[in-house]
Amino acid sequence: xxxxxxxxxxxxxxxxxxxxxxxFSFTNSSLFMVATVAVSTLxxxxxxxxxxxxxxxxxxxxxxxxxxxxxxxxxxxxxxxxRFFPFVFSLFMFVLMANLIGMFPYFFTVTSHxxxxxxxxxxxxxxVVIYGIGKHGFGFFKLFVxxxxxxxxxxxxxxxxxxxxxxxxxxxxxxxxxxxLAGHITLKVFAGFVVSLGGMGALGIGGAILPLAMTLGLTxxxxxxxxLQAYVFTVLTCMYLNDALHPGH
Amino acid sequence: MDPKDILxxxxxxxxxxxxxxxxxxxxxxxxxxxxSDAQGFAQAMRLSTEFIAGxxxxxxxxxxxxxxxxxxxxxxxxxxxxxxxxxxxxxxxSAGLMAEHKxxxxxxxxxxxxxxxxxxxxxxxx
Numbered sequence: 001x002x003x004x005x006x007x008x009x010x011x012x013x014x015x016x017x018x019x020x021x022x023x024f025s026f027t028n029s030s031l032f033m034v035a036t037v038a039v040s041t042l043x044x045x046x047x048x049x050x051x052x053x054x055x056x057x058x059x060x061x062x063x064x065x066x067x068x069x070x071x072x073x074x075x076x077x078x079x080x081x082x083r084f085f086p087f088v089f090s091l092f093m094f095v096l097m098a099n100l101i102g103m104f105p106y107f108f109t110v111t112s113h114x115x116x117x118x119x120x121x122x123x124x125x126x127x128v129v130i131y132g133i134g135k136h137g138f139g140f141f142k143l144f145v146x147x148x149x150x151x152x153x154x155x156x157x158x159x160x161x162x163x164x165x166x167x168x169x170x171x172x173x174x175x176x177x178x179x180x181l182a183g184h185i186t187l188k189v190f191a192g193f194v195v196s197l198g199g200m201g202a203l204g205i206g207g208a209i210l211p212l213a214m215t216l217g218l219t220x221x222x223x224x225x226x227x228l229q230a231y232v233f234t235v236l237t238c239m240y241l242n243d244a245l246h247p248g249h
Numbered sequence: 250m251d252p253k254d255i256l257x258x259x260x261x262x263x264x265x266x267x268x269x270x271x272x273x274x275x276x277x278x279x280x281x282x283x284x285s286d287a288q289g290f291a292q293a294m295r296l297s298t299e300f301i302a303g304x305x306x307x308x309x310x311x312x313x314x315x316x317x318x319x320x321x322x323x324x325x326x327x328x329x330x331x332x333x334x335x336x337x338x339x340x341x342x343s344a345g346l347m348a349e350h351k352x353x354x355x356x357x358x359x360x361x362x363x364x365x366x367x368x369x370x371x372x373x374x375x
Binding site: 160 | 291298299301302303305307328332335336342
Protein backbone atom coordinates (compact mmCIF):
# COMPACT_ATOMS: atom_id res chain seq x y z
CA UNK A 1 0.00 0.00 0.00
CA UNK A 2 2.81 2.38 0.84
CA UNK A 3 4.03 2.24 -2.72
CA UNK A 4 0.68 2.23 -4.48
CA UNK A 5 0.52 5.57 -6.31
CA UNK A 6 -3.23 5.23 -6.96
CA UNK A 7 -4.22 4.63 -3.37
CA UNK A 8 -4.31 8.35 -2.60
CA UNK A 9 -7.31 8.81 -4.93
CA UNK A 10 -9.48 6.21 -3.26
CA UNK A 11 -12.87 7.33 -2.04
CA UNK A 12 -13.83 6.10 1.39
CA UNK A 13 -17.17 6.59 3.09
CA UNK A 14 -17.04 8.48 6.34
CA UNK A 15 -20.68 8.17 7.28
CA UNK A 16 -23.14 6.52 4.92
CA UNK A 17 -26.29 8.30 3.75
CA UNK A 18 -28.78 6.68 1.43
CA UNK A 19 -31.74 8.53 -0.04
CA UNK A 20 -34.15 6.68 -2.31
CA UNK A 21 -31.70 3.90 -3.11
CA UNK A 22 -29.02 6.36 -4.17
CA UNK A 23 -25.71 6.64 -2.40
CA PHE A 24 -25.32 10.12 -0.90
CA SER A 25 -22.65 9.12 1.60
CA PHE A 26 -20.39 11.70 3.11
CA THR A 27 -16.98 10.63 1.81
CA ASN A 28 -13.44 11.82 2.27
CA SER A 29 -13.92 13.74 -0.97
CA SER A 30 -16.93 15.55 0.51
CA LEU A 31 -14.97 16.24 3.66
CA PHE A 32 -12.19 17.91 1.70
CA MET A 33 -14.67 19.88 -0.39
CA VAL A 34 -16.18 21.20 2.83
CA ALA A 35 -12.67 21.91 4.08
CA THR A 36 -11.86 23.77 0.85
CA VAL A 37 -14.92 25.97 1.15
CA ALA A 38 -14.32 26.53 4.86
CA VAL A 39 -10.64 27.41 4.43
CA SER A 40 -11.20 29.80 1.54
CA THR A 41 -14.12 31.47 3.32
CA LEU A 42 -12.21 31.77 6.56
CA UNK A 43 -9.17 33.09 4.74
CA UNK A 44 -11.13 35.79 2.93
CA UNK A 45 -13.27 36.78 5.90
CA UNK A 46 -10.37 36.97 8.34
CA UNK A 47 -8.02 38.61 5.86
CA UNK A 48 -10.45 41.37 5.01
CA UNK A 49 -11.81 41.92 8.53
CA UNK A 50 -9.20 44.59 9.26
CA UNK A 51 -10.12 46.82 6.32
CA UNK A 52 -7.00 48.85 6.82
CA UNK A 53 -6.14 51.53 4.29
CA UNK A 54 -2.62 50.18 4.47
CA UNK A 55 -3.26 46.45 4.09
CA UNK A 56 -1.66 43.86 6.30
CA UNK A 57 0.07 40.95 4.64
CA UNK A 58 -3.05 38.75 4.67
CA UNK A 59 -5.30 41.52 3.51
CA UNK A 60 -3.04 42.27 0.60
CA UNK A 61 -3.08 38.61 -0.46
CA UNK A 62 -6.88 38.65 -0.40
CA UNK A 63 -6.94 41.92 -2.33
CA UNK A 64 -4.48 40.55 -4.85
CA UNK A 65 -6.64 37.52 -5.54
CA UNK A 66 -9.66 39.76 -5.96
CA UNK A 67 -7.86 42.15 -8.30
CA UNK A 68 -6.38 39.25 -10.24
CA UNK A 69 -9.71 37.61 -11.00
CA UNK A 70 -11.40 40.94 -11.62
CA UNK A 71 -8.81 42.05 -14.17
CA UNK A 72 -8.90 38.65 -15.90
CA UNK A 73 -12.66 38.79 -16.17
CA UNK A 74 -12.71 42.42 -17.29
CA UNK A 75 -10.09 41.90 -19.96
CA UNK A 76 -11.78 38.90 -21.57
CA UNK A 77 -15.50 39.58 -21.04
CA UNK A 78 -15.55 43.37 -20.74
CA UNK A 79 -16.98 45.33 -17.83
CA UNK A 80 -20.36 43.79 -18.62
CA UNK A 81 -18.84 40.48 -17.57
CA UNK A 82 -18.39 41.77 -14.02
CA ARG A 83 -21.91 40.57 -13.20
CA PHE A 84 -20.41 37.08 -13.23
CA PHE A 85 -17.66 38.08 -10.86
CA PRO A 86 -19.02 36.26 -7.76
CA PHE A 87 -19.33 33.07 -9.76
CA VAL A 88 -15.90 33.28 -11.36
CA PHE A 89 -14.21 34.30 -8.11
CA SER A 90 -15.81 31.41 -6.22
CA LEU A 91 -14.70 28.99 -8.92
CA PHE A 92 -11.16 30.33 -8.85
CA MET A 93 -10.89 30.19 -5.07
CA PHE A 94 -12.42 26.73 -4.90
CA VAL A 95 -10.12 25.23 -7.52
CA LEU A 96 -7.04 26.99 -6.16
CA MET A 97 -7.74 26.01 -2.56
CA ALA A 98 -8.60 22.42 -3.52
CA ASN A 99 -5.34 22.15 -5.47
CA LEU A 100 -3.29 23.65 -2.67
CA ILE A 101 -4.93 21.60 0.08
CA GLY A 102 -4.17 18.51 -2.00
CA MET A 103 -0.48 19.35 -1.72
CA PHE A 104 -0.41 18.46 1.99
CA PRO A 105 0.83 14.92 2.58
CA TYR A 106 -2.00 12.48 3.35
CA PHE A 107 -4.60 14.97 2.17
CA PHE A 108 -7.10 14.18 -0.52
CA THR A 109 -7.03 16.15 -3.78
CA VAL A 110 -10.61 16.94 -4.70
CA THR A 111 -9.77 18.14 -8.21
CA SER A 112 -8.05 14.87 -9.12
CA HIS A 113 -11.45 13.29 -9.71
CA UNK A 114 -12.94 13.79 -13.14
CA UNK A 115 -16.50 13.98 -11.90
CA UNK A 116 -15.72 16.94 -9.65
CA UNK A 117 -14.00 18.96 -12.37
CA UNK A 118 -16.68 17.95 -14.85
CA UNK A 119 -19.38 19.23 -12.51
CA UNK A 120 -17.53 22.55 -12.27
CA UNK A 121 -17.16 22.73 -16.05
CA UNK A 122 -20.82 21.90 -16.58
CA UNK A 123 -21.78 24.66 -14.17
CA UNK A 124 -19.82 27.08 -16.37
CA UNK A 125 -21.26 25.84 -19.65
CA UNK A 126 -24.83 25.73 -18.35
CA UNK A 127 -24.43 29.29 -17.11
CA VAL A 128 -23.25 30.28 -20.57
CA VAL A 129 -26.11 28.52 -22.35
CA ILE A 130 -28.90 29.58 -19.98
CA TYR A 131 -27.75 33.17 -19.65
CA GLY A 132 -27.02 33.42 -23.38
CA ILE A 133 -30.45 32.17 -24.38
CA GLY A 134 -32.12 34.24 -21.68
CA LYS A 135 -30.44 37.42 -22.81
CA HIS A 136 -30.28 37.04 -26.57
CA GLY A 137 -33.07 34.54 -27.13
CA PHE A 138 -32.64 32.84 -30.44
CA GLY A 139 -29.74 35.17 -31.27
CA PHE A 140 -27.52 33.09 -29.00
CA PHE A 141 -27.37 30.43 -31.70
CA LYS A 142 -25.59 32.88 -33.97
CA LEU A 143 -22.58 31.71 -32.01
CA PHE A 144 -22.61 28.56 -34.11
CA VAL A 145 -23.01 30.23 -37.49
CA UNK A 146 -19.87 32.08 -38.47
CA UNK A 147 -20.08 34.94 -40.90
CA UNK A 148 -18.60 34.98 -44.36
CA UNK A 149 -19.11 31.30 -45.09
CA UNK A 150 -20.57 30.20 -48.44
CA UNK A 151 -24.21 29.12 -48.06
CA UNK A 152 -23.46 25.53 -49.06
CA UNK A 153 -20.95 25.13 -46.26
CA UNK A 154 -23.08 26.69 -43.51
CA UNK A 155 -24.73 23.43 -42.30
CA UNK A 156 -21.39 21.64 -42.16
CA UNK A 157 -19.60 24.48 -40.42
CA UNK A 158 -22.47 24.89 -37.96
CA UNK A 159 -22.32 21.21 -37.10
CA UNK A 160 -18.58 21.45 -36.52
CA UNK A 161 -19.07 24.56 -34.37
CA UNK A 162 -21.69 22.77 -32.29
CA UNK A 163 -19.37 19.82 -31.71
CA UNK A 164 -16.59 22.23 -30.86
CA UNK A 165 -18.87 23.96 -28.35
CA UNK A 166 -19.93 20.65 -26.80
CA UNK A 167 -16.31 19.60 -26.40
CA UNK A 168 -15.59 22.62 -24.21
CA UNK A 169 -16.79 21.23 -20.88
CA UNK A 170 -14.83 18.06 -21.61
CA UNK A 171 -11.56 19.77 -22.41
CA UNK A 172 -12.05 22.20 -19.53
CA UNK A 173 -12.60 19.44 -16.99
CA UNK A 174 -10.12 16.92 -18.40
CA UNK A 175 -7.31 19.48 -18.37
CA UNK A 176 -7.63 20.26 -14.68
CA UNK A 177 -8.24 16.63 -13.71
CA UNK A 178 -5.38 15.21 -15.82
CA UNK A 179 -2.88 17.75 -14.54
CA UNK A 180 -3.68 17.10 -10.91
CA LEU A 181 -3.87 13.31 -11.33
CA ALA A 182 -0.63 13.02 -13.31
CA GLY A 183 1.23 15.37 -10.98
CA HIS A 184 0.23 13.55 -7.84
CA ILE A 185 0.99 10.12 -9.31
CA THR A 186 4.45 11.23 -10.45
CA LEU A 187 5.16 12.72 -7.08
CA LYS A 188 4.10 9.55 -5.32
CA VAL A 189 6.07 7.28 -7.64
CA PHE A 190 9.30 9.21 -7.11
CA ALA A 191 8.72 9.42 -3.38
CA GLY A 192 8.14 5.66 -3.43
CA PHE A 193 11.56 5.17 -5.04
CA VAL A 194 13.16 6.95 -2.11
CA VAL A 195 11.57 4.54 0.35
CA SER A 196 12.33 1.37 -1.58
CA LEU A 197 15.91 2.39 -2.33
CA GLY A 198 16.44 3.49 1.25
CA GLY A 199 15.61 -0.03 2.42
CA MET A 200 18.47 -1.50 0.39
CA GLY A 201 21.43 -0.70 2.60
CA ALA A 202 24.15 1.92 2.33
CA LEU A 203 24.36 1.90 -1.45
CA GLY A 204 20.60 2.24 -1.69
CA ILE A 205 20.58 5.23 0.63
CA GLY A 206 23.20 6.86 -1.57
CA GLY A 207 21.10 6.17 -4.62
CA ALA A 208 17.97 7.44 -2.94
CA ILE A 209 19.33 10.97 -3.04
CA LEU A 210 18.51 11.25 -6.75
CA PRO A 211 14.78 10.53 -6.49
CA LEU A 212 14.68 12.63 -3.34
CA ALA A 213 16.02 15.61 -5.29
CA MET A 214 13.51 14.84 -8.01
CA THR A 215 10.67 14.74 -5.50
CA LEU A 216 11.75 18.07 -4.14
CA GLY A 217 11.73 19.59 -7.61
CA LEU A 218 8.41 18.03 -8.49
CA THR A 219 6.82 19.37 -5.31
CA UNK A 220 7.78 22.88 -6.34
CA UNK A 221 6.47 22.22 -9.83
CA UNK A 222 3.20 20.90 -8.40
CA UNK A 223 2.64 24.11 -6.46
CA UNK A 224 3.12 25.98 -9.72
CA UNK A 225 0.72 23.65 -11.52
CA UNK A 226 -1.84 24.01 -8.73
CA UNK A 227 -1.90 27.75 -9.27
CA LEU A 228 -1.57 27.63 -13.04
CA GLN A 229 -4.46 25.24 -13.52
CA ALA A 230 -6.74 27.32 -11.33
CA TYR A 231 -5.75 30.31 -13.45
CA VAL A 232 -6.32 28.48 -16.75
CA PHE A 233 -9.71 27.30 -15.56
CA THR A 234 -10.65 30.87 -14.69
CA VAL A 235 -9.40 32.34 -17.96
CA LEU A 236 -11.34 29.82 -20.04
CA THR A 237 -14.44 30.40 -17.91
CA CYS A 238 -14.15 34.11 -18.65
CA MET A 239 -13.78 33.46 -22.38
CA TYR A 240 -16.84 31.22 -22.44
CA LEU A 241 -18.85 33.76 -20.45
CA ASN A 242 -17.85 36.31 -23.07
CA ASP A 243 -19.63 34.13 -25.63
CA ALA A 244 -22.78 34.28 -23.55
CA LEU A 245 -22.58 38.08 -23.43
CA HIS A 246 -21.59 38.65 -27.05
CA PRO A 247 -22.66 35.71 -29.18
CA GLY A 248 -22.70 37.75 -32.38
CA HIS A 249 -19.62 38.70 -34.28
CA MET B 250 54.92 53.05 -23.87
CA ASP B 251 55.28 50.67 -26.73
CA PRO B 252 52.30 50.92 -29.08
CA LYS B 253 52.31 47.11 -29.27
CA ASP B 254 51.74 46.93 -25.52
CA ILE B 255 48.88 49.37 -25.71
CA LEU B 256 47.30 47.39 -28.50
CA UNK B 257 47.58 44.08 -26.70
CA UNK B 258 46.23 45.63 -23.56
CA UNK B 259 43.25 46.93 -25.46
CA UNK B 260 42.68 43.57 -27.04
CA UNK B 261 42.76 41.95 -23.64
CA UNK B 262 40.20 44.39 -22.37
CA UNK B 263 37.94 43.82 -25.35
CA UNK B 264 38.22 40.08 -24.89
CA UNK B 265 37.25 40.40 -21.29
CA UNK B 266 34.17 42.49 -21.95
CA UNK B 267 33.21 40.20 -24.82
CA UNK B 268 33.49 37.19 -22.56
CA UNK B 269 31.33 38.85 -19.97
CA UNK B 270 28.69 39.70 -22.47
CA UNK B 271 28.74 36.21 -23.93
CA UNK B 272 28.30 34.69 -20.51
CA UNK B 273 25.35 36.94 -19.77
CA UNK B 274 23.82 36.02 -23.14
CA UNK B 275 24.23 32.34 -22.40
CA UNK B 276 22.61 32.79 -19.02
CA UNK B 277 19.63 34.49 -20.60
CA UNK B 278 19.44 31.83 -23.29
CA UNK B 279 19.50 29.03 -20.76
CA UNK B 280 16.84 30.66 -18.64
CA UNK B 281 14.68 31.16 -21.70
CA UNK B 282 15.11 27.53 -22.72
CA UNK B 283 14.09 26.35 -19.28
CA UNK B 284 10.91 28.43 -19.11
CA SER B 285 10.02 27.62 -22.71
CA ASP B 286 10.30 23.92 -21.83
CA ALA B 287 7.74 24.28 -19.07
CA GLN B 288 5.56 26.48 -21.25
CA GLY B 289 5.82 24.06 -24.13
CA PHE B 290 4.71 21.23 -21.89
CA ALA B 291 1.75 23.21 -20.64
CA GLN B 292 0.80 24.12 -24.18
CA ALA B 293 1.11 20.52 -25.33
CA MET B 294 -1.23 19.45 -22.52
CA ARG B 295 -3.69 22.15 -23.44
CA LEU B 296 -3.74 21.48 -27.17
CA SER B 297 -3.95 17.71 -26.81
CA THR B 298 -6.92 17.91 -24.44
CA GLU B 299 -8.65 20.29 -26.84
CA PHE B 300 -8.14 17.91 -29.72
CA ILE B 301 -9.09 14.75 -27.83
CA ALA B 302 -12.22 16.39 -26.45
CA GLY B 303 -13.35 17.24 -29.98
CA UNK B 304 -12.86 13.69 -31.23
CA UNK B 305 -14.53 12.20 -28.14
CA UNK B 306 -17.60 14.39 -28.40
CA UNK B 307 -17.94 13.72 -32.13
CA UNK B 308 -17.59 9.98 -31.59
CA UNK B 309 -20.03 10.10 -28.68
CA UNK B 310 -22.69 11.91 -30.69
CA UNK B 311 -22.25 9.46 -33.56
CA UNK B 312 -22.51 6.47 -31.26
CA UNK B 313 -25.67 7.74 -29.60
CA UNK B 314 -27.19 8.59 -32.99
CA UNK B 315 -26.52 5.02 -34.08
CA UNK B 316 -28.05 3.64 -30.91
CA UNK B 317 -31.30 5.56 -31.25
CA UNK B 318 -31.70 5.84 -35.01
CA UNK B 319 -30.31 2.45 -35.95
CA UNK B 320 -28.03 3.96 -38.57
CA UNK B 321 -25.00 1.96 -37.49
CA UNK B 322 -22.23 2.41 -38.51
CA UNK B 323 -22.79 5.62 -40.48
CA UNK B 324 -23.42 7.93 -37.56
CA UNK B 325 -20.18 6.93 -35.89
CA UNK B 326 -18.19 7.30 -39.12
CA UNK B 327 -19.58 10.71 -40.03
CA UNK B 328 -19.52 12.21 -36.55
CA UNK B 329 -16.09 10.86 -35.73
CA UNK B 330 -14.78 12.71 -38.78
CA UNK B 331 -16.69 15.84 -37.82
CA UNK B 332 -15.34 15.50 -34.31
CA UNK B 333 -11.83 15.32 -35.75
CA UNK B 334 -12.46 18.55 -37.62
CA UNK B 335 -13.90 20.17 -34.49
CA UNK B 336 -10.82 19.04 -32.56
CA UNK B 337 -8.52 20.65 -35.09
CA UNK B 338 -10.64 23.79 -34.92
CA UNK B 339 -10.32 23.76 -31.11
CA UNK B 340 -6.56 23.40 -31.36
CA UNK B 341 -6.21 26.21 -33.85
CA UNK B 342 -8.41 28.43 -31.75
CA SER B 343 -6.62 27.80 -28.49
CA ALA B 344 -3.23 28.17 -30.18
CA GLY B 345 -4.37 31.62 -31.19
CA LEU B 346 -4.06 30.95 -34.90
CA MET B 347 -7.70 31.75 -35.56
CA ALA B 348 -7.38 35.07 -33.77
CA GLU B 349 -4.41 35.96 -35.95
CA HIS B 350 -6.53 35.29 -38.96
CA LYS B 351 -9.16 37.64 -37.64
CA UNK B 352 -6.67 40.45 -37.17
CA UNK B 353 -5.38 40.00 -40.69
CA UNK B 354 -8.90 40.24 -42.03
CA UNK B 355 -9.60 43.27 -39.93
CA UNK B 356 -6.56 44.95 -41.43
CA UNK B 357 -7.84 44.33 -44.89
CA UNK B 358 -11.09 45.94 -43.92
CA UNK B 359 -14.18 43.98 -44.78
CA UNK B 360 -12.83 41.90 -47.57
CA UNK B 361 -15.66 40.28 -49.49
CA UNK B 362 -16.58 36.74 -48.47
CA UNK B 363 -13.57 35.32 -46.70
CA UNK B 364 -13.78 31.90 -48.27
CA UNK B 365 -12.02 30.21 -45.43
CA UNK B 366 -14.56 28.07 -43.66
CA UNK B 367 -15.02 28.30 -39.95
CA UNK B 368 -13.43 31.71 -39.90
CA UNK B 369 -14.78 32.50 -36.53
CA UNK B 370 -14.27 35.86 -34.97
CA UNK B 371 -16.02 35.26 -31.71
CA UNK B 372 -13.46 37.07 -29.62
CA UNK B 373 -14.81 40.30 -31.01
CA UNK B 374 -15.60 42.67 -28.22
CA UNK B 375 -18.46 44.54 -29.84
